Amino acid sequence: MTSLDIRTATVDDVPAIVAMLADDPLGATRETPDDLGPYLSAFAAIDADPNNHLVVADRDGQVLGTLQLTIIPGLARTGMGRGLIEAVRIHADARGMGLGETMVRWAIERSRELGCGLVQLTTDITRTDAHRFYERVGFDRTHYGYKLSLT
Template sequence: MTHSKLSIRPARQSDLAALISLYGDDDIGVTREATEPDAAYQSAFDAIQADPNQILVVGEQDSKIVATLLLSFLPGLSRHGAWRAQIEAMRVSGSLRGQGIGKSLLDWSVAKAGNRGCALVQLTSDRRRTDAHRFYERAGFEPTHFGYKLSLETP
């Protein structure tokens, strides 16, 4: 099947439902995400849109949202005051994985990070996402650190 070229653009308010759908489009996300936008998603979206160090983008093919990621720019004192770009919540529609969409998003992110003067691009991935890990390593990312999280949500 041939698909049109991926178009990457900033997310808009009208994209919120499609973004939430992408976040829940796998075995892990389906257990964490709501099925439609609510006040919490709206508040987070508004905060991201208001922060110049956050870029929430969507990938479109044939006028349909098929991918997303959040690119954050983080200042730091280590590495001689280096800035980092952090990729979060990268998702590609389950039916379209393996077709180069994720690679296009990563390439876009790395280029954007370079243009902003970042010294490195980093990301985290749930340890259960083994296919994603292989994908990131093929794209040149290296598993250099352990990551830890502490949930502050009440059950």
């Protein structure tokens, strides 16, 4: 098996990323992979922002995973920066092989390199497998999360 490359996503990766976002029960109700227009606009904004790092895990030209790491400067905790991990997805054919852990550990290390004092994430309350995964990787369940839909 060849090595895995975690690299910055390109516009050509957007269809594969969107397909992974849509490939679960929650994503199937939220994503519209047949219309890439909104995703391409979002990609352009992410790509232009130096605090956002949209990456893919690539093996032999096949995108097998993705996540977005956002670096958030802050005043709290004596001006501590935070890494925010979002949208961790693994291609269905690559699940259970340790790729998710590899990617999350990459994001933790990248956050450290960029001067962050902590890394945080949220996961949907129904994703109980993800909860166990994040706890196994070292995250603590410390907060309640709230969302307010504006659409």
